[in-house]
Amino acid sequence: MTEVVALKQVEGEGPVRVEQHGTVLRLTLANPPANALSLAVMAALQADLARAHGDKSVHVIVIAAAGKLFSAGHDLKEMTPHRKDPDHGRAFFEQTMGACADLMQAIVNHPKPVIAEVDGLATAAGCQLVASCDLAIASQEATFCTPGVNIGLFCSTPMVALSRNMSRKHAMEMLLTGETIDASSAREFGLINRVVPREYLNQIVMKYAQTIASKSPLTLKIGKEAFYKQAEKGLAEAYDYASRVMVQNMLARDAEEGIGAFLEKREPDWTAE
Structure with a gap:
C-alpha cells in the first residue's frame, strides 16, 4: 500500500485537497459540482505549486478533481456581478485572466512534471488546465470542450494551451464549434495521452507518476x-x-x-x- 503523507490538514477545508504519496504530490480540485477556477481556487493551486517548487520530497505533481466534473472553467457566477462595477467589470476580468495565465505558466515552467488526471467534463479554462499539464490521462467517461463561442466569448486564453498541444485544425475545430469531444477524440487530437477505464484511472495515473518520480x-x-x-x-x-x-x-x-x-x-x- 502506498504511503500517504499529508502536507497539510485540508479535510473539508479550502478548494484544493493536498496529499503526498511518497514522492508524488496530489492536488485535487475539491469544490464540486463545477470545480470552477475561481480566483480562490487558482490562488490555492498557485500556492501549492509554489510550495512544491523547492520541496525535495516532491518529484511529480498530479492535478485531479473530486466529483463528476474535472472543471467547468472560470466561475461565471463570480465574474458576472462585476459587470455592475463602475468599470463594467474590466478590472476584475483582467485580474481573473491574469491569474489564470499565471497559473498555466506556473505549471509549464514548474521544475517538476505535472500530470492531469481527468474524469468527467473539462471545459473552457478547465480544458486549458488539462492542456497545460505535461501529461494527461483520462477516463473513458471524460469529455472536453471550449464552448465560449456558444455564449459570445471566444476561448482565447484556452486557445494558447490548445494550440501548443494539438494540430491547428484540431484546435480550431474545438474553438470554432464549441462542441464537446469524447476522450477518444481528445487522444486523437493530441490533448491527452491515454484513455483508461474509470475504475483504473487513479491506479494508472499513480503508476505513471511513480515511474517518472523514480528518475533523477x-x-x-x-x-x-x-x-x-x-x-x-x-x-x-x-x-x-x-x-x-x-x-x-x-x-x-x-x-x-x-x-x-x-x-x-x-x-x-x-x-x-
Whole structure:
C-alpha cells in the first residue's frame, strides 16, 4: 500500500485537497459540482505549486478533481456581478485572466512534471488546465470542450494551451464549434495521452507518476525546461540550444552516476534536488 503523507490538514477545508504519496504530490480540485477556477481556487493551486517548487520530497505533481466534473472553467457566477462595477467589470476580468495565465505558466515552467488526471467534463479554462499539464490521462467517461463561442466569448486564453498541444485544425475545430469531444477524440487530437477505464484511472495515473518520480529529479528538471524552450525555437536554433543543454547535463553528477550504474548493472543513487 502506498504511503500517504499529508502536507497539510485540508479535510473539508479550502478548494484544493493536498496529499503526498511518497514522492508524488496530489492536488485535487475539491469544490464540486463545477470545480470552477475561481480566483480562490487558482490562488490555492498557485500556492501549492509554489510550495512544491523547492520541496525535495516532491518529484511529480498530479492535478485531479473530486466529483463528476474535472472543471467547468472560470466561475461565471463570480465574474458576472462585476459587470455592475463602475468599470463594467474590466478590472476584475483582467485580474481573473491574469491569474489564470499565471497559473498555466506556473505549471509549464514548474521544475517538476505535472500530470492531469481527468474524469468527467473539462471545459473552457478547465480544458486549458488539462492542456497545460505535461501529461494527461483520462477516463473513458471524460469529455472536453471550449464552448465560449456558444455564449459570445471566444476561448482565447484556452486557445494558447490548445494550440501548443494539438494540430491547428484540431484546435480550431474545438474553438470554432464549441462542441464537446469524447476522450477518444481528445487522444486523437493530441490533448491527452491515454484513455483508461474509470475504475483504473487513479491506479494508472499513480503508476505513471511513480515511474517518472523514480528518475533523477535534476534530469527531469533539465529536460522539462529544455523541452518547452526548444519548442519555441527554429530548427537550427533548437539544436544549438539542446546541444548546450546536453553537454551541461553530461557534466552533472547524476549523469555520471546514471551512466556508471548502467555500465555496472546496479540501481543509480540520484542526487536529491
